[in-house]
Amino acid sequence: MHIPDGFLDPKTFGTAWVLGGTAVGFAVAKTKKHLGERQIPFMGVMAAFIFAAQMVNFPIAGGTSGHLLGAVLAAVMLGPWTASIIMATILALQAFIFFDGGVTALGANILNMAVIAPFAGYWTYQVLQRLLPGRVGTLVGTFAGSWVSVVMAALACAVELAFSGMAPWGVVLPAMLSWHVLIGIGEGVITTAIVSYVTQVRPDLVYETAKA
Numbered sequence: 001m002h003i004p005d006g007f008l009d010p011k012t013f014g015t016a017w018v019l020g021g022t023a024v025g026f027a028v029a030k031t032k033k034h035l036g037e038r039q040i041p042f043m044g045v046m047a048a049f050i051f052a053a054q055m056v057n058f059p060i061a062g063g064t065s066g067h068l069l070g071a072v073l074a075a076v077m078l079g080p081w082t083a084s085i086i087m088a089t090i091l092a093l094q095a096f097i098f099f100d101g102g103v104t105a106l107g108a109n110i111l112n113m114a115v116i117a118p119f120a121g122y123w124t125y126q127v128l129q130r131l132l133p134g135r136v137g138t139l140v141g142t143f144a145g146s147w148v149s150v151v152m153a154a155l156a157c158a159v160e161l162a163f164s165g166m167a168p169w170g171v172v173l174p175a176m177l178s179w180h181v182l183i184g185i186g187e188g189v190i191t192t193a194i195v196s197y198v199t200q201v202r203p204d205l206v207y208e209t210a211k212a
Contacts, residue, residue, distance in 0.1 A: 001069075001157050001180070002094065002109055005102030009164040016160065017107030020088075023115040027084040039078060042205070046074050047086045051093065053190075066183035069153065071117035072125065072146040073191045077198070079207045080122040087114035108160050112153040121149030129208070138199060138206075139192055146191040147184035154180035 008016070035043075050070035057067045070090075074083035088110045094100040101109045125145030129137040158176040162169045198205055 001113065001154060002091075002101035003105040003112075003157060003160065005104050007102070007164065007166050008105050008108055008160055012160050012164045013104050013108055016105075016111045020107040020109075020111035020115055024084055024088045024110060027081040027088075030081040031079075031085060034079075035082070039082070043078060043082060043086060046077060047089055050074060050086065051090050054090070054094075066179075066186055068190055069113060069117060069146075069150055069187055070191075071113060071153075072121035072142065072149045072187075073194060075118040075122040075207070076125060076142055076145075076191075076195055077205060077207060080118045083118040083122070084114050087118060108157070112156040112160075116156050117149040117153040120152040121145035124148045135199065139196055142195045143188035143192045146188040150180050150184035150187045151177065154183075 050068070050073065053068040053070060055067070071083055071087050074086045077083075078086070091101060091106060091109050091114055095103055095106045095109070122145060125141035128141035128144055131137065132140055154176045155173075158172045161167055161176075162172050166172070167175075195206070
């Protein structure tokens with residue numbers, strides 16, 4: 001899902017830079033208002049964990065594999081605004097140091113994986129958490145939110161590629177979504193397992209619980 005250089009036209013990556021950069025800037029302003037001393041080191045730990053976890057692939061089907069995105073994990077633990085900052089930082093490091101994702105396409109990757117993914121996933125998580133009682137709502141919401149985050153980020157990526165003329169809509173949309181629907185299931189399983197463990201041993205680390 002990391003778009004490399006040369007895959008987006010200037011109009012598309014320029015627009016994505018403006019949208020993604022504005023959203024992350026707003027996230028920084030929002031996070032400053034409620035970030036406590038305990039959250040600052042936790043942000044670093046979460047960023048390091050997601051960065052490392054993204055290096056590990058899990059098999060899907062047909063010889064393909066996927067890896068953890070981590071946007072909803074960060075959002076459930078620290079809130080969507082802080083998750084946006086964490087994901088943007090990870091994506092910037094990957095682009096500038098490891099050349100995973102292009103520099104010109106960084107705005108699009110941030111928009112997809114640091115803005116759309118955490119917020120779409122977290123809103124799904126919140127809705128289900130309110131509809132279903134207690135721990136069941138937390139875990140079902142985490143799984144569904146994780147799946148939604150991956151699928152929505154993939155959809156945004158496909159739209160950007162199609163707008164740039166890299167592939168026809170009828171090709172890029174099914175190609176991206178078919179695999180990421182499956183990757184989203186893996187994302188949901190991993191994220192739910194982590195959140196389930198944390199809610200048992202340190203429920204105070206979960207964002208909504210910590211706010212209460």
